Structure formats: structure tokens, C-alpha cells
Amino acid sequence: MNKLSIKSGDTVVVLSGKDKGKQGKVMSVMPEQRKVIVEKVNMVSRHTKPRQQGEQGGILQKEAPIYACKVQHVCPKCGKPTRPAHRVEKKTVNGKEKNVSIRICKKCGAEI
Numbered sequence: 373m374n375k376l377s378i379k380s381g382d383t384v385v386v387l388s389g390k391d392k393g394k395q396g397k398v399m400s401v402m403p404e405q406r407k408v409i410v411e412k413v414n415m416v417s418r419h420t421k422p423r424q425q426g427e428q429g430g431i432l433q434k435e436a437p438i439y440a441c442k443v444q445h446v447c448p449k450c451g452k453p454t455r456p457a458h459r460v461e462k463k464t465v466n467g468k469e470k471n472v473s474i475r476i477c478k479k480c481g482a483e484i
Contacts, residue, residue, distance in 0.1 A: 376403050376440050377456045377475065382484075384443040385453045386413055391438075395446060399435065407437035414438045449482035456484055 378384060382398045396410040416436045422429040444453040456475040463472045475484040 383446045408440050447477040450480040454479050
């Protein structure tokens, strides 16, 4: 099972490529391919044909997947790009103790 430290809804900054330095929100994650789709980053043109009568065709702009290693998480508290660290805590859920992994910022220590 492939695990990524980036989840849907996280704010990330692009580290390399044509969109270097851009920030955006992660829309979806594909752990099998180790890719993410980031809002308004890596825009590509899609030529579409009208399939039904009354439907409009043309050139549409949409986001394409980008490798997860090319983006870095931005801490919501300090606003700096960081690699999330993991801390294991014990929490009680329905009377049972469970170990829960929590992501924290390596720079400021805030919970992500």
C-alpha cells in the first residue's frame, strides 16, 4: 500500500517545473501513481467535441496530475513549506484505546 503524506484539502506549494512557486489546494490524491491534482496548477488544454445536440465543444482548460514529490505541504499556522512529521498518540474511541498517527509541522510543531 502506497502512503502519501499529502491529503485532499491540504495547501501545497510546487517545488519544480513550469508552475514552480505556485500555491494551491489539493483536489484529489492518487496514491497508486504517487500523483496529486492541485487547483490552478499544471493546467492543460483539452480539445472536446460536442457529443449531444446543443452541447458546446471547444478548448477547455483543466488541471493535470503532478508528482507528489514535486509539491510540499504548507503549514496553516506558520505559512512555511514543510515536510509533515508524524507523532503517535493514544486516543480512546468507544471505550477502546487506539494509536492514532497525527501529522505535525517540523518547523513550528503545530498539528496539521
